[in-house]
Amino acid sequence: MREKSYDIVIIGSGAGGGAVAKELAPLCGEGRKIAVLEWGARLRDEEFTGREIDMVSKVFFDSGGTFTKDRSMTLAYGRAYGGSTVIYTGTSLHMPEAVVEDWKVPGLDFADLHRRSLKYCEENNVHLLPEEDINDNSRLFLEGCRALGYHVEQFPINVKGCRGSSLCNLGCPNQAKQGTDRVQLPAAEARGVEIITNCRVTSIGERSCLAEVADPGFGEPSRWEAGEYRIEAKAVVVCAGGVINSPALLLRSGFGDALPMLGRSITLHPALILVGEHEHAISNFHGFPKSYYSDEFMKTEKFLLEVCMYFPFVTAKNLIGFGAEHSELMRAFPKLQMILVLALDEALPDNRVVLDRDGQAIVDYTLTPAVLDTLHASMLASARVFFAAGAKRVHAPAGTSFFIDAAEADRIDELIPRANVKPGKISITSAHLMGGCAMGRDASNSVTDGWGRVHGVPWLFVADSSLFPQCSEVNPYLTVMALADRVAEGIRTNAGELLS
Amino acid sequence: MQSLPDDKKQMLWLLAQRIVPETGDLDEDGRRRFFDIVDGALLDRPEKVRGQFATFLGVIRSAPLIRYGKSFEKLPVDRQDAVLRWFEDCPVGLLRKGFWGLKAMVFMGYYGQPETNERVGYAPQFDGKARLHA
Numbered sequence: 001m002r003e004k005s006y007d008i009v010i011i012g013s014g015a016g017g018g019a020v021a022k023e024l025a026p027l028c029g030e031g032r033k034i035a036v037l038e039w040g041a042r043l044r045d046e047e048f049t050g051r052e053i054d055m056v057s058k059v060f061f062d063s064g065g066t067f068t069k070d071r072s073m074t075l076a077y078g079r080a081y082g083g084s085t086v087i088y089t090g091t092s093l094h095m096p097e098a099v100v101e102d103w104k105v106p107g108l109d110f111a112d113l114h115r116r117s118l119k120y121c122e123e124n125n126v127h128l129l130p131e132e133d134i135n136d137n138s139r140l141f142l143e144g145c146r147a148l149g150y151h152v153e154q155f156p157i158n159v160k161g162c163r164g165s166s167l168c169n170l171g172c173p174n175q176a177k178q179g180t181d182r183v184q185l186p187a188a189e190a191r192g193v194e195i196i197t198n199c200r201v202t203s204i205g206e207r208s209c210l211a212e213v214a215d216p217g218f219g220e221p222s223r224w225e226a227g228e229y230r231i232e233a234k235a236v237v238v239c240a241g242g243v244i245n246s247p248a249l250l251l252r253s254g255f256g257d258a259l260p261m262l263g264r265s266i267t268l269h270p271a272l273i274l275v276g277e278h279e280h281a282i283s284n285f286h287g288f289p290k291s292y293y294s295d296e297f298m299k300t301e302k303f304l305l306e307v308c309m310y311f312p313f314v315t316a317k318n319l320i321g322f323g324a325e326h327s328e329l330m331r332a333f334p335k336l337q338m339i340l341v342l343a344l345d346e347a348l349p350d351n352r353v354v355l356d357r358d359g360q361a362i363v364d365y366t367l368t369p370a371v372l373d374t375l376h377a378s379m380l381a382s383a384r385v386f387f388a389a390g391a392k393r394v395h396a397p398a399g400t401s402f403f404i405d406a407a408e409a410d411r412i413d414e415l416i417p418r419a420n421v422k423p424g425k426i427s428i429t430s431a432h433l434m435g436g437c438a439m440g441r442d443a444s445n446s447v448t449d450g451w452g453r454v455h456g457v458p459w460l461f462v463a464d465s466s467l468f469p470q471c472s473e474v475n476p477y478l479t480v481m482a483l484a485d486r487v488a489e490g491i492r493t494n495a496g497e498l499l500s
Numbered sequence: 501m502q503s504l505p506d507d508k509k510q511m512l513w514l515l516a517q518r519i520v521p522e523t524g525d526l527d528e529d530g531r532r533r534f535f536d537i538v539d540g541a542l543l544d545r546p547e548k549v550r551g552q553f554a555t556f557l558g559v560i561r562s563a564p565l566i567r568y569g570k571s572f573e574k575l576p577v578d579r580q581d582a583v584l585r586w587f588e589d590c591p592v593g594l595l596r597k598g599f600w601g602l603k604a605m606v607f608m609g610y611y612g613q614p615e616t617n618e619r620v621g622y623a624p625q626f627d628g629k630a631r632l633h634a
Contacts, residue, residue: 050624053537053612063541065604071597135632164629173626281621286628312622316607321588322519323581330611334621424596425588 009233014083015480016464017240018180021188023488028192041219042081055170072423082181107450116482135287144389150296243433248361267471269432273318276386308340341378437466451490503542534609
């Protein structure tokens with residue numbers, strides 16, 4: 001076992017870990033040593049091939065298909081230098097004020113979070129795409145929603161020099177997306193922060209952690225040789241491994257006894273990918289893949305509609321059925337309009353991350369009848385949007401037939417019955433994992449305080465989306481960065497005490 | 501294929517042709533790529549999951565014995581499809597989820613090949629914006 005020593009150790013390099021690393025980096029100029037330990041690899045620019053299976057195996061855990069315990073859902077989350085910011089679309093939304101207030105985190109208010117979110121909008125070049133760069137897939141969503149009177153907004157996105165590959169979710173092959181891999185981590189490294197890739201932290205001890213470095217066979221070599229390490233963290237450990245790995249790591253390290261809420265109350269924004277087929281080819285996989293969303297049903301039926309564009313395998317597995325009909329729809333790929341629906345799920349204590357007998361993380365999440373109702377309602381709304389946009393037919397996973405033709409558009413309620421929304425039959429996914437180390441008042445109702453400090457453990461912080469006490473109701477990454485900014489500020493403010 | 505014994509590999513191939521009929525048109529290289537992708541995905545999963553997948557293939561093979569008195573591979577294709585439709589909509593959630601997992605593997609093996617992207621008209625370009633404005 002080799003030994004390393006730092007003042008601050010940050011576990012994870014995604015939206016949370018990357019933001020904390022950059023904010024604390026000035027401490028390196030004062031002689032402090034800071035390390036970021038990242039499980040995933042740092043891919044070379046030429047390794048972003050845009051090939052679906054090649055990329056998902058390199059930048060996602062379980063190739064983007066981690067099952068929940070009951071196998072009703074699959075979860076997609078990133079593993080790379082930059083974490084999930086490598087594989088998100090870069091959509092940058094401020095969390096609504098009402099949601100911040102609902103969280104009821106002592107010391108956290110909307111003005112504070114909004115101010116920090118604006119800072120990252122500036123830092124990561126968030127802006128609206130010009131209208132001429134919006135492709136048909138997005139434009140048709142806008143037209144369909146407007147025809148129905150649904151409220152639509154354009155996504156602010158964090159790209160610079162975007163060439164419209166549409167491959168954002170496989171890692172931008174043009175290095176245009178401004179995730180932490182392009183902005184915060186290089187800035188932190190420039191000031192002296194060491195980033196160790198291919199490094200999996202296995203447990204956290206008293207101001208220290210154990211880790212293993214292994215060569216995955218791709219990407220830049222790690223700064224450290226393969227092997228086992230004990231890393232001293234003289235002042236602070238910041239856990240930013242995400243909703244599955246942060247709670248699992250803390251549970252594996254024995255923090256669960258004093259923290260009954262550790263791992264609990266996760267929310268996932270359960271999602272469906274839906275398709276409508278147009279008469280003629282549309283621009284769908286050329287241009288930026290995701291330009292509009294509708295929050296029309298956010299308060300009433302608890303879902304968001306978003307434009308999306310996925311790849312052949314992901315698309316195929318999200319369709320119901322098989323055989324000739326399925327192939328026919330796949331061959332219509334250039335004519336497909338796609339919508340992603342996100343159910344805004346409630347934080348329930350029994351939905352949680354637990355460990356199996358081998359200490360591996362398991363996501364024990366049950367789709368409630370309320371969420372299934374929401375997914376059903378979202379399918380009806382999406383079908384209406386497709387038809388209002390001019391689709392000739394729609395594929396609804398809960399439909400009584402594989403296709404619903406435009407001539408049947410007035411019978412959508414009858415043709416997509418709630419009874420057909422069956423987990424296991426319908427493909428339900430999640431890419432917005434939240435909760436498990438919730439912020440709150442004390443250990444009876446949360447894991448950390450409003451500054452991400454773990455209750456009762458003054459040297460241990462959490463800085464990722466596991467801090468969310470409830471779901472964000474919008475795409476969460478900007479909020480993760482804003483919260484991480486608070487965590488870093490808290491550490492800096494208490495630097496005298498923590499670093500003495 | 502390291503993740504499945506030969507009899508299960510044969511069963512998987514038979515099922516693949518019902519789930520994605522175009523798999524039957526794959527040449528030798530295409531078939532090799534199909535099995536390589538599925539193999540890679542299964543080998544990435546815990547051994548327990550690989551065992552469950554193999555068991556599920558056996559369940560599909562044997563299930564028609566109850567209703568039709570024949571194993572799956574001996575049924576005409578329309579009955580094979582009927583059996584698969586039953587699994588997809590099965591009242592037992594575990595069997596529905598097992599069939600979803602099987603479908604996902606077959607779709608990955610076929611649509612995960614860059615070589616099949618063209619067959620569905622999927623041809624992204626790094627400079628997609630230039631194509632958009634062409």
